[in-house]
Amino acid sequence: MTSSPRPTDTPADALADAPADATLLLLDKHQVDALLSPDDVLQAVREAFVLHSDREGRVFPVVREPLKTGGVFGIKSGDVQAQGLLGFKAAGFWPANRQRGGEPHQATILLIDPATGRPLCVIDGNTVTTVRTGAAGGLGLQQLARPGSARLCLFGTGVQARIQLDFALRLVPTLKEVRYVSANGQRNTDFEAQFAGRCTIAPAPERNAAVAQSDIVITATPGGGALFAMEAVQPGTHLNCVGADTKGKRELPDGLLSRARLVVDDRTQAQQIGETQWAPDTPSLELGDLLSGKAPFERAPGDITVFDMTGLALQDLTVARRLHARATETGSGTRIAWPW
Helix, strand or coil: CCCCCCCCCCCHHHHHHCCCCCEEEEECHHHHHHHCCHHHHHHHHHHHHHHHHCCCEEECCCEEEECCCCCEEEEEEEEEHHHCEEEEEEEEECHHHHHHCCCCEEEEEEEECCCCCCEEEEEECHHHHHHHHHHHHHHHHHHHCCCCCCEEEEECCCHHHHHHHHHHHHHCCCCCEEEEECCCCCCCHHHHHHCECCEEEEECCCHHHHHHCCCEEEECCCCECCCCCHHHCCCCCEEEECCCCCCCCECCCCCHHHHCEEEECCHHHHHHHCHHHHCCCCCEEEHHHHHHCCCCCCCCCCCCEEEECCCCHHHHHHHHHHHHHHHHHHCCCEEEECCC
């Protein structure tokens, strides 16, 4: 007596079609650094925002959970069905890595073939996360900062603060003067040296005064609490907020969002893990709708604007797809056997 194949059985003809020489591409940190350019990342991030606006790209619910080790682990995933793009980024923050001489932010990206579920490419995601977030911040400044903005106040001097300032100087050519607030309140000569010749840069003598005197404020800290007084924010100021990316994190003072015109990368994410979690009923626009033209935005001279950045999975995936294509074209990376 013969039995019918169970639904989970793999038909023999399907096994015959599965390639015996299937491989998986690996791209490490050095290969990613060599393949990425700021212009490529800007194009990919802009594309991600527009795909999100057009609802051609899907963003799946975010996982963001604390660990007993003291770290925070997260997963951001999504797809663009019309483009055959599917994948996720597993990432988080492990502060104890600093004591080991390592980077506390850790991220790994996996691209998947949506037709078969097979992994296509594993990518070190640290540089991708850093640069795509910087590019997103730069696009926010282009859309929202007051024309002619010349003075910037930056909270933070770490990896993300540096890339935010780098893209700000790239995309806002009128910026001339930068005042920064470091974690210990001291001068950071290495930080200043990185931007020598691109702007006048110095520590802020007093944070509230620096905010009050600035056209643009960028907050790129671990998000441990309000960084300045609400009264310091003057009419016409634009704020890019990077550090609130987990429940309980914040950088802005109470009451500021109610005074501002709020723009987010994703409304649901911002309400769950971004600065908007502290005022979830605040009306907001999504930056993708501004970039796609769906939501015209006119800035009055006295408007206070806030861009609440929580990071889109689609940004990671559009950048990763470019990396995968560039590596394939140039023969970069390491291919390992990954048989069916």
